Every structure is written in C-alpha cells, then in structure tokens.
Amino acid sequence: MSPLIQDLIEKAVVVLVVFGGxxxxxxxxxxxxxxxxxxxxxxxxxxxTGPQGLFQPVADGIKLFFxxxxxxxxxxxxxxxxxxxxxxxxxxxxxxxxxxxxALTVPAxxxxxxxxxxxxxxxxIADLDVGILYLFALSSLGVYGVVMAGWASNNKYALVGxxxxxxxxxxxxxxxxxxxxxxxxxTNSFRLPEIVAGQAGWFWNWxxxxxxxxFLVYVVAGxxxxxxxxFDLPEAETELVAGFHTEYSSMKFALLQMAEYVNMITISALxxxxxxxxxxxxxxxxxxxxxxxLVGFLAFAAKVAGFLFFFFWLRGTLPRFRYDQLMHFGWKxxxxxxxxxxxxxxxxxxxxx
Amino acid sequence: MIESVLFYTFAALALxxxxxxxxxxxxxxxxxxxxxxxxxxxGIFAVLGSPFIAVIxxxxxxxxxxxxxxxxxxxxxxxxxxxxxxxxxPLRLAAAxxxxxxxxxxxxxxxxARIVSGPEQYEASTRKVAELLFSPAFLYVFExxxxxxLAALVGAIVLAKRDL
Numbered sequence: 001m002s003p004l005i006q007d008l009i010e011k012a013v014v015v016l017v018v019f020g021g022x023x024x025x026x027x028x029x030x031x032x033x034x035x036x037x038x039x040x041x042x043x044x045x046x047x048x049t050g051p052q053g054l055f056q057p058v059a060d061g062i063k064l065f066f067x068x069x070x071x072x073x074x075x076x077x078x079x080x081x082x083x084x085x086x087x088x089x090x091x092x093x094x095x096x097x098x099x100x101x102x103a104l105t106v107p108a109x110x111x112x113x114x115x116x117x118x119x120x121x122x123x124x125i126a127d128l129d130v131g132i133l134y135l136f137a138l139s140s141l142g143v144y145g146v147v148m149a150g151w152a153s154n155n156k157y158a159l160v161g162x163x164x165x166x167x168x169x170x171x172x173x174x175x176x177x178x179x180x181x182x183x184x185x186x187t188n189s190f191r192l193p194e195i196v197a198g199q200a201g202w203f204w205n206w207x208x209x210x211x212x213x214x215f216l217v218y219v220v221a222g223x224x225x226x227x228x229x230x231f232d233l234p235e236a237e238t239e240l241v242a243g244f245h246t247e248y249s250s251m252k253f254a255l256l257q258m259a260e261y262v263n264m265i266t267i268s269a270l271x272x273x274x275x276x277x278x279x280x281x282x283x284x285x286x287x288x289x290x291x292x293x294l295v296g297f298l299a300f301a302a303k304v305a306g307f308l309f310f311f312f313w314l315r316g317t318l319p320r321f322r323y324d325q326l327m328h329f330g331w332k333x334x335x336x337x338x339x340x341x342x343x344x345x346x347x348x349x350x351x352x353x
Numbered sequence: 354m355i356e357s358v359l360f361y362t363f364a365a366l367a368l369x370x371x372x373x374x375x376x377x378x379x380x381x382x383x384x385x386x387x388x389x390x391x392x393x394x395x396g397i398f399a400v401l402g403s404p405f406i407a408v409i410x411x412x413x414x415x416x417x418x419x420x421x422x423x424x425x426x427x428x429x430x431x432x433x434x435x436x437x438x439x440x441x442x443p444l445r446l447a448a449a450x451x452x453x454x455x456x457x458x459x460x461x462x463x464x465x466a467r468i469v470s471g472p473e474q475y476e477a478s479t480r481k482v483a484e485l486l487f488s489p490a491f492l493y494v495f496e497x498x499x500x501x502x503l504a505a506l507v508g509a510i511v512l513a514k515r516d517l
Contacts, residue, residue: 079381129478130404137395137408140416144388147423151381163427166420190479 006115015125026261027057033312040316067250079152084252087145087259094138096125098269099192101300102279104293131190136177143169150244161243171330172224178338179217182345183207183274196278203282208275213341215275217334222267229315268307276303359400367393384422391415405479
C-alpha cells in the first residue's frame, strides 16, 4: 500500500473517531451537567433512564426527533433552516485544530498489517502552520449562525438575542485572542503541538502558572465565547424568552444546542492544550508517550473534564451579568488587562533573547 | 489534481455568490452572498499555499467587517429593494458610461496579467509573512496604516459620543 493511501486511511479514521467522540462527549455533557446542577441544588436530576440516567441523552434525542418541526409563518425559511447548520458546521470545523493529547503508538501486534505496527498516530486532524489563528477565524464565523437564527425567526426577542449574542461574542473574541498572544510569544509558534511540547517537564512549567493573567482572561473570555453562565445573555430567559433560539424546535433546536456544547468542549480542550500542558502529565518521570501514548491522552482528557466541570459549576453558582456590565467588563477590564500583560511578556521575552 | 478541483470549486462558488450579491433584492441575501465570496477567496488562498492570508481574510473580512454590515442591516431593518431603478435618463446614461469605463479597466488589467500555468512555488508560512511585513521595506507603511486606523477609530468615537 502506498504511503499516501496509508496516510489517508489514518486521517479518515482520526476524523471519524474525533467526530464520534465529540458527539459522545456532547451527549454525556448534557446528562452530567444536569446531574451536577441537581447535586448542587440538592436534587437528584435525571437518574431513571438506565444506570444513573446514562441513557437519558438517547431518550432526549429520540424525543427531539419526533417533535414537530415548526417554522414560523413570517420567518425567512432559507436562513431559518441554514442557521443551525452554520452553527454546527463551524463548531465542528474548529475542533480540527485541537490536539487531543499527543500521539498514540500502535503496538507491534502480529495480526496487524506491517505498515500499522509501531505507527505513530497524531491525535490531531490538521496541524496547520497558522495553528490557533484558524480557530480564531472559525469562531468569528460561528457568530453568523446566531445572527442568522435571530434575524430569520422574525421575532423581536430572537432578534434582540441574536444582536446581543453577536455583540458579546465579538467583544470577548478580542479578549480571547489577546489572551493567546503571551502563549505564542513564549512558545514562538502558532502550532498547538509545539505549544504543548513547550510545557513539558514538571507541572510548574505549565503556562497557567507563568502566564496566570492570560489564563484568567482566557477562562473568562472563553466562558463568554461559549455563551455559558454568567455570560448567557443571548438566552437570558427572564427577559428574552430564550433569545436567538426562541422559535426553534425539534432537531434544529438540538443542533443549536449541539453547536453550543461543541464550542464549550473546544474551549476546554484548547485551554487544556495552551495553559494546562495538554498531554503532559506534569511529572517528568511519566512522559505522555508512556503506555503507547495512553498516558498523555488520559492526562489531556482529565484536564478537559476539569474545565467542563468548572463550566457546570459556574452555572450552578453565579447569576447572570446585566448587559451594560457585560460590555463594560469586556472592553474596560478584560481587554486592557490582556493588552498590558502582552506588553509585559513581550518585554520579558525581548530582554531574555 | 486535488488542488485544481478545489481551486475551480472555490472560484465557481465565489463567482456565483458575487452575482448573488449584486442581483439580490434583499440586502440580507446580498450580505450573506458577500460572506460566501470572502470565504471562497479564503479557500483559494489556502489552496495556493498561503494559510496565513486565508485565515486573516476570514478573521478580518468575513468575521469582523461583515458582522458590522449585518448589524447595520438588522438595526435599521432595511427593506427589500423595489423594482423601480430610479434616476433620470442623463443619470442612467452617466451610470452606463462609468460602468463601461470600469469594465474597460478590468479588461485592461486582465489583458496585462501574466498568466502562469500554476501557482508559483514559494514559502508563505506565517513566519515568512511576518518577516516581510516587518522588513524595512514595509515596516513604515505598515505602522502608518495602523496609526491611520487608530485615528479613524478615535474619530468615530468622537463623532458618535460628542461629549466624552
């Protein structure tokens, strides 16, 4: 078999596994979020369907499939149908750049074809030269899903939700992008594998310690970018019914939800890669390549799970921002802090060089 | 082979949506057509081996500028164009003359263009673009442009707020 075909097969398998894995994590997230929230509010949460409610996402999926697909009479049909697709496609496309915990080494088992034995499989779909800039581009495109949904619904609450959401994502994208710059300056590369490799060794080499202000800005701006509480103003059910997805039902609603959760997973995975050492365990005697690379993958998965739990925890703890507070906080606190920290890091890097 | 297929796909998409931009009566469809044009241009840049320009195209034009366009359209609730073209006969004549002058210009540029059989090979990595941009040849132009944009930003704020 020619090397090109081998590479194609490998990439196809990685793409399918990542896609399936993300769908699995998404559906698990919907369940775990409800269970965690319930636990925090002294309730039980959905625990009837299957052991510990494990089949609840399946039941939800079936329910959503059989609900009535409703398009409002005054809606712009084309954009109304297109909006969830745009949201989901951009959300899934941005996951291509994420490094899912180093590389796996295929064990040299005799029943495997020879080219597969000992092959190193990078757990990343595309290792682009522009690296995280690609993610920045796609997250700015992801705004369109929300804008289209809000406008096409022909509903004033949806429109206000869409407007708010785009203004919010726009403002916090800036802070998010600025929080990446110190990491890029320190690593001297846009590529995620190099950023992860730069944090090898003991856990105090992780960027979240040396670049703590950037990490803080990243977490806050990332929460806003994923439209999670306390930044879930696009939905703000007390004032806007349900914001931009007020008029959506059935699978279209499910797709919008899916896009939101996938964005949250991407933010978590990226944060784990950029600030928490990615596949690195933080212990030099336990390298991420140990046990065929499984150690690295598990370390990465644990960090992502930590991030996701943090997002659930926030939702159970904090009230929602008011809109002017949100804009004030984004532009007058986060952006200046991130920009000043870039100056500091750039000065230190230039002085050391 | 794969590159040509991708190139022609993106080029066709860009052309079709460019026609949509000017042929549509609804300003919303025009705006979305323009977004598709910009995305396909970005795809062409990526196929030509310049990922940095491709991504910047998406971030700046498709991501930032078009969102502002849509904001204005949404806030003003712009209606569909009516069929009436408007304007008097001399105005229409002037418009036709300007349009043909523009077409002649475009034709002249295309006629002068050096058509090469494929993309010329040169490294267009992020590092190369940065080195070029911050080289003495472009550095002052680049910095002057940023000051210009900053001035425009301050000007817009002053105009919008009146009292600071």
